[in-house]
Amino acid sequence: MPNPKAELRERIHEWITLHREAGTALLQQMVRIASTQGNEKEVQLLVADQLRGLRMDVDMWEPDGEELAGHPYFCSPRSRFAGSPNVVGVRKGTGGGRSILLNGHVDVVPEGQRNQWAYDPYSGEVVDGKLYGRGSTDMKGGNTALLLALGAIQGLGLKLKGDVIFQSVVEEESGGAGTLAAILRGYRADAALIPEPTNFRIFPKQQGSMWFRIEVKGRSAHGGTRYEGVSAIEKSIKVVQHILALEKERNSRITDPLYANNPIPIPINLGVIQGGNWPSSVPDTVKLEGRMGVAPEEKLQDAKEEMLGWLEQLKDVDPWFAEHPPELTWFGAQWVPGSVDPEHPLMQVLMEQFRAVKQDEPVIEASPWGTDGGLLTQLGDTPCLVFGPGITQVAHYPNEHIVLEDVFVAAEIIALTLIAWCGFDRMEA
Amino acid sequence: MPNPKAELRERIHEWITLHREAGTALLQQMVRIASTQGNEKEVQLLVADQLRGLRMDVDMWEPDGEELAGHPYFCSPRSRFAGSPNVVGVRKGTGGGRSILLNGHVDVVPEGQRNQWAYDPYSGEVVDGKLYGRGSTDMKGGNTALLLALGAIQGLGLKLKGDVIFQSVVEEESGGAGTLAAILRGYRADAALIPEPTNFRIFPKQQGSMWFRIEVKGRSAHGGTRYEGVSAIEKSIKVVQHILALEKERNSRITDPLYANNPIPIPINLGVIQGGNWPSSVPDTVKLEGRMGVAPEEKLQDAKEEMLGWLEQLKDVDPWFAEHPPELTWFGAQWVPGSVDPEHPLMQVLMEQFRAVKQDEPVIEASPWGTDGGLLTQLGDTPCLVFGPGITQVAHYPNEHIVLEDVFVAAEIIALTLIAWCGFDRMEA
Structure with missing residues (x-):
């Protein structure tokens, strides 16, 4: 099994440490956009810009409500997705490596009663190393970890062998129509990862x-x-x-x-x-x-x-x-529920990088809630693991927040996982 | 026990039969006024006119919310009664007879969904001998029976020995603040009758x-x-x-x-x-x-x-x-619940008149619901019976209606009861 050497791990760590401020600013920028259902366009434009900066080919489209309506897995309170585009960025690998699909949703649940929040729910206020705001944990923090991981790989000039597909989807909170639309558009990979807030536990299985x-x-x-x-x-x-x-x-x-x-x-x-x-x-x-x-x-x-x-x-x-x-x-x-064999190769890779970074044994569980990973695994033919920073206890509640350190640690583990999974053959010029 | 002779019964029957059209028109007029809570004034002005026509002294006043508020029996969703006057008519007797208090409420519950009504809820439409509309049964039909009974006594020139107090109250449907206000104003009698829709059953006791x-x-x-x-x-x-x-x-x-x-x-x-x-x-x-x-x-x-x-x-x-x-x-x-001894003299009088008019044995029961009678009995020191035309199954429901014949029969029984209870000593000139 390919495994980034200690030296490479060190360089990834350095790059992410150097970019903490930029990562924090990016997460803040995303949290400040109240991307509740129907209002996702602005944040998706921001994500698309980030993906272009990562030299990915960007595909942005509004899901077709009519096409989705007939699908047995379609479940949404709405039938029109105007103003709610999906964004997918693709970076072809140099060949010979395993492909990976990274998926994160940008929709957030409503903020609820504002007077229960200590800070404005869309402020992105940072206090004591925690960034506050609706969506900080669920799951713009995870999305930021993905973008930082890809940034580190690019920043260090690593060329991955396998393809990387980054899906920034809408509508996870209401049943997964965004990911469904992405699957129907044809995106597939050898495996997938969704950095929902698992508090670093690894979920090969999830409850639907x-x-x-x-x-x-x-x-x-x-x-x-x-x-x-x-x-x-x-x-x-x-x-x-x-x-x-x-x-x-x-x-x-x-x-x-x-x-x-x-x-x-x-x-x-x-x-x-x-x-x-x-x-x-x-x-x-x-x-x-x-x-x-x-x-x-x-x-x-x-x-x-x-x-x-x-x-x-x-x-x-x-x-x-x-x-x-x-x-x-x-x-x-x-x-949709999802089940990936705990012996799946991506499990092995992810666990190993977890151990290397956290110096600890990962907790493997079945999740008590569903994510879009079920759709990817069951329908999209892309075995999906769920693993990310943040704790679910604060998701959907007032004073949702994420510990920024966790975002950076997750970014490191994910970067190393991508490198180990997809392989790399050279530094870029 | 004084008992109107058969001849007098015949004359009461004749008078009421002659005034069926007028009685129907009066009930129609009352039903056409949507006297829901807060909107009782118009119907009360009509009742006051009727009472003046019966040569009664009329007392019309708006209950004092502040005075009521401190009373342990006060229970209402509102504290102001502007636009919701009580009306009381008093006809002093010639002396030596027992007094009676007649009580009926003019407030009606809302009509609910209009599309469930076969006729406009405030039309007073008469079809097949039934008068339709909100309040027809609960309890403008009973009120009409009272007014017809008093009309017959006056029309035949009978002078009663005992006092008659007619209370047309607001707020029965929300806990009796109208009757409470009338009690606090000092109205009392030897006994009371409320013609709520008992379908001719006699209720000496009632559930609170x-x-x-x-x-x-x-x-x-x-x-x-x-x-x-x-x-x-x-x-x-x-x-x-x-x-x-x-x-x-x-x-x-x-x-x-x-x-x-x-x-x-x-x-x-x-x-x-x-x-x-x-x-x-x-x-x-x-x-x-x-x-x-x-x-x-x-x-x-x-x-x-x-x-x-x-x-x-x-x-x-x-x-x-x-x-x-x-x-x-x-x-x-x-x-407030109420209990009158089934052996109470007014029970005997009422039962006797019932037998005379209906040629049948009355049904005596305890009511499964409360009326203002509990307040009159418990607080007002005026033992109250409940007896009237109409069936509760249609009260508060769409297509509420009352059989007009029942209103007229009730009027006869009530007229004879008043005569027997209060006594009379002469015809007027």
Whole structure:
């Protein structure tokens, strides 16, 4: 296995150390653009500029909503992507090396209530070595690590043998339509890496997930004669309990050692309950909304069918459900699960560079959430690992931030991984 | 017991039959005024005119929000009653007879979705002997019966011995602030009658009720690692089950034969559930809203304390509740329960007139809902019966309507009841 020598490691480290300020400024610039859904163009233009600076061929296009709409993996709250371009940069290798696809999303979730933020959510404020702002961790910090890694390789004049494809995508937060569009455009590689905030853990497998809605029915009546009605709240209790039993059943089947420390590898989370609109009326409907975790090797469709079949059994729990079956719909977002063999060569390369830089043993896990990596692995034929700086605990929350040191360390590990994976044959003139 | 002779009954019947058209027109006129909360003035001016036509002394005033605010029985979503006057008409008797207080509310609940109505909700359309419109049953039909009854007594030149007090009140639908204001203004009588839609059943007792809100707490987390959080939905299941057990406990204590046919004499209805706002987050709060039925002889405060104490026991159900007790608040509406001895003399009089007019035995029950009668009985020292035309099944719903024939029959029974109760000594010149 090719392995950058200690001297090369040292030079990479030096280059990145020298470019800390520039890296910080770049991340700040990206965080200051509020690239929520539908508003990604400005940050993508910035990324495209960076890629051109890295002498990559840049492909920028708006996903075609009509083309995507018919695709079984398409899942988005919108059907038009005007103003939300993908950007892909390609640097052909000199030949004979393995290709790699680097993927990061630029869309960020909304900032929520501003008064819960200590700093403006789009300030990019740096305090005590942490850069604050929506998207700093999820995942502009990871994207900055990728760009720094590529910058170091170029800066040191290294010519990689394998192709490098850099995908800066939209729409990860809503189900992956950006990466789907990139796959359909034909981009493939021997392996892929997504620097989502794993806090340096390596995820060869990732949980997928899908959102569902269940409508539980009752029959309305005045609260004073509530026995004339049927409470959808009471019926929904049975549905919730039935779903908890399904979660138990599904998780009892998970034997993957990567989930050994996870009490619920593939949770079914009920996130929303809503029913009735008048204290003194019997509610005739309760709506439940949730997220069903999907095992790394599982097909979305199989999980959907299991849920549907399970809900059909409710009629044995309570005859009411035979006449009034709860209605199940899948809506909103979905993330395709992904599974890469822990023995995959990229795993070996990444682990080795991790050890070399961090002087520690990497933690290998299955992720408790989905990324676009599932699409790349399952649909794009490009086995994808997830590994990056930042912690998920702050993602999507007020005061999201990232430790800048982690961005630079990740950049080093990634640069060395690219060099080891793609190979290099000479310094440029 | 004084009892109008058959001949007098015949003349009352004739008078009301002759005035069917006028009665229908009056009810129509009232229904065409959308007297929802805050918009009662126009209909009250109409009622005041009617009362003056009946040679009553009219007292019209807007309840004083500041005076009411400090009263323990005050419960209203508003503190100002500008534009929402009460109207009281008083006709002094010739002396020596028992006084009576007639009470009816003019406020109506909103019409809801207009497209669910076959006719305009404020049309007063008459089809097949039914008059349609919001408030037709609840309770402008009953009010019309009162006015017709008084009209018949006047029209036949009967002078009653006892005083008649007619209260046309606001705010019954939101907790009785109108009747409370009338009580505080000093109006009292030997007994009272409210012609709410009982479908001719006689209610000497009535269930009170109060609205409550319970906030159940959890701890937020990402749905993919939901075991890091605590689901407020799962905790709310325990709260709901605990409340159902309280309902069972409270109803096991009800032995009143008037509730013999009622499966849940004093229900605790959970009408609203609402929690979480994102399918893939663990919800940290669930709000429950409901209506607690209060037994006819029970004090509101005692019922409140029982609920509070019961919820405190939740810590024995699940230690989570010891650290995170659900928060109970009483809000919105409340209706004071009421209980009149079924042997009360007005019961006897009313039952007798019912038998005479309907040639049938009256049904005596305890009502499954509250009216302003509880306030009159408990606070106003005026034992109140509830008896009137119309069925509650259509009240508060689209296509609310009343069978006009029932209004006229109720008017006859009420006229005869007033005559028998108050007594009369001569025809006017």
